[in-house]
Amino acid sequence: MPALRLPPQAPSLAEAVAEAVRDGIAAGELVPETTYSVYxxxxxxxxxxxxxxxxxxxxxxxxxVEIRRNRGFRVLRPRAHDVEEIIEIRLALEPPAARKAALIGTDEQHAAIRSALATMADAAARGDDASFWPADRTLHDLLLRASGNARAAAVVAQLRSTTALLGPPTTASGRTLKQIHAEHEPVVTAVLARDGAAAETAMRAHLEATGAALLASYSARSS
Known part of the structure; x- marks a missing residue:
């Protein structure tokens, strides 16, 4: 049986259920092409x-997910076009958000961003995927929220749940934890230095690398 839990804070019970399912998908508890009942x-x-x-x-x-009448729902594996759309949306949202996070983020928000990157570094050094990926998600979420756009943070969290269906992030992207951490370092360095232009450029480079790696992984799986 899948191991799911409701998040402690959500605007509604329906949203809490949706978030629990997204988390279950990202964790591999709910898998593509398997039908789960509402009951x-x-x-x-x-x-x-x-x-x-x-x-x-x-x-x-x-x-x-796909709703299956009188049966429940099944998780959908993303297609190449889905991945392209997701990266395109993230490129529209996250680089400008990194710029704003650098310029208007509070000292407290910047401290939390620095802490998330440090957690990623420690996890990468240990090869600890279980600690690395929550810290990675937290870092992106903190950057978006430091820009003053909580809705964008929610959108990105949902999009990341979809790409998680391509497999474990290191497998799907073809990069090591240390390499992925290294892509985040210039983003955070620029944000903490309040260099908006550099933060935007570094985030764009990271997302473009992620998109290219995910699409290459998808092509390899489909061939």
């Missing part, structure tokens, strides 16, 4: 079926 998910999360159905409809609108 099963409601029991796992300890909620009624109504918020589960609403949460699944939200994920279906985002293209993350």
């Amino acid at each position: 099963q998910l409601a029991d796992l999360l300890g909620v009624s079926r109504s918020p589960v159905r609403e949460g699944m409809l939200r994920l279906a609108e985002a293209g993350l």
Whole structure:
């Protein structure tokens, strides 16, 4: 049985269910092409079926799951075009956000960003995927929120859940933890120096490298 849990803070029960499923997908607890019932998910999360159905409809609108009438839902594996669209959206959102995070982020927010990068560095040195990827997600989330755009942070979190279906991030991207950490260093260095232009450039370079690696991995899997 998949191991899922409701997040402690969410604007609604339906959104909490959707987030729990996104997290379950990213963690590999929910796998592509397997059908899960609404009853099963409601029991796992300890909620009624109504918020589960609403949460699944939200994920279906985002293209993350497919609703199967009278059967439940199944997780959809992204296509090459999906990956291209996701990277395009992230490129539209995250480089400008990195610039704003550098210019308007508070000292407290910058300290949290520095801490997230340090956690990534420690995890990369140990080869600890389980600690690295939550810190990576936290870093991107902190940068987006430091720019003053919480909605963009939510959008990116959802998009990352989709690309997580390509497999473990190091496998999917073809890069080591240390290499991925190294791509984030110039972003954070520029943000902490309040150099908006450099932060934007570094984030764009990181996302372009990520997109190219994900598409190469997808092509290899499909050949």
